[in-house]
Amino acid sequence: MLDGVLFFPVTPFTTSGEVDYDLLAAHIAKGVDAGPGGVFIACGTGEFHALEIEEFGKIVRTAVDITAGRVPVYAGAGGSVAQAKAFAASAKSNGADGILLLPPYLVTMPQAGLVNYTKAVAAASDLPLIVYNRGNARFDEASAVEVAQLPTVVGFKDGTGDLDQVGRIVRAVLDALEPSGKPFQFFNGLPTAEVSQQAYRAIGVTLYSSATFAFAPELALAFYQSMENGNDKLTAALLRDFFHPLVRLRDKVPGYAVSLIKAGVTMEGIEAGPVRPPLVDISAPHLEELTAIVAAGRAVLADELAVH
Template identity: 70%
Template structure:
């Protein structure tokens, strides 16, 4: 089972648009050295939507090699069902330890269809799989309880931000699994999850994805320690100076949840390169604004 801060690396690109595997190795190695509980590669922050199958396989292999068995490496899989199956098999071949099931492509998805989608992808491998509830793939309590009982599904990540729904899903899943004793984990998957983690934690959701870890692991880990220790003064200070300003910048333009992280990684010393269309990069003034936000957060650490 996973614990601690979860690291979602970006996928660096060269100026000509190719995957920069040297930069990816540097990025993942430095991140793992900082001490996350797991690496989630080629997911939303890693621009899964923009990778072809060959790039995806090489990105996952690079992350696995860079992590060198120190922490588990999960890989994103999703999109059109046939492609999701291909990505799942490629993740196995690349040595991944698990999958994060991203939403299917484009269509509105009824709850029963989401369960069937997860079942079909899960049948491709024996890897543990975390299902992602967000966008056009929103599980309700009944479908969450059903999908949790699939043999390889070990977790549910919420990116809906619907706390009322999460409050109903958590006990529904626990009730459904109580007889089997199956281990299962819930994740806060909101962009800049730290900003909402106190609310999620009150519902029994202790794990969260940290976009900030990719470019400011010291701030991310300090916040996690403050959460674990109940240090409300440190939590409030980091929210006020770092996470809330980060959220305001992220919300300025659609897609900045990825573009902002990529800019932050470059500021940290790893040349992450551009984002791929349809995403757009931060402007130069916004990069300067991000640098100032990072500096304010580090000032709290002392």
């Protein structure tokens, strides 16, 4: 079972667009040393959509080698059913501890089709699998219960923000699994999940993905601890001075949920390189804004330390 702040590394690219595995290793090592609860490699923040299978396998292997069993390593899988099965098999053969199942490619599907997609990928390896409820892969209560009962499905991650629906899914899944006692976890997977985590906690979703951890782990950890310890004043200050401004900047350009994180990683000393198309790198004025936002967040922590 996972706990703590979940680390979603970026995938560093060279200026010519190739994966820089040395910088990837350095990035993962720095993040794991900061103390996350798990590493989710080659997922949304890691530009899974832009990776081919050989790159993916090497990226997963790098994460597994650098992490060295200190925390679990989950890898992304998705796209067409054939691609998703191939990525799941590669994750297994390269030592991953689990899979985050990303949405199928493009198509809108009936609930039965979404369940069948999940079953097909789950059958491709015996790794624990977390389903991702977002985009065109939106579960209802019945389909969520059905996939939750698959032997290897261990979690449900939401990226829709539909708290009404998700709250009903949480209740339905927990009730269905109670007789068997099967462990199961729920995750908030919205971009910059910290800004919605108070609402998700209210419906029983205590885990979340933190893109911020990739470049400012001390801010991500401070927010997590403030939530866990009921430090409402620090939670509010971090939201007001760091996370809300970060979201405002993120929303200025589609794809900045990844581009800003890569820029932050570079800003903090590891050259993450450009994003791959169709994403775009952040502009110079936006980099200045990001720098100021991070400084403001760290000022909040400095004030907190001064008080205590």
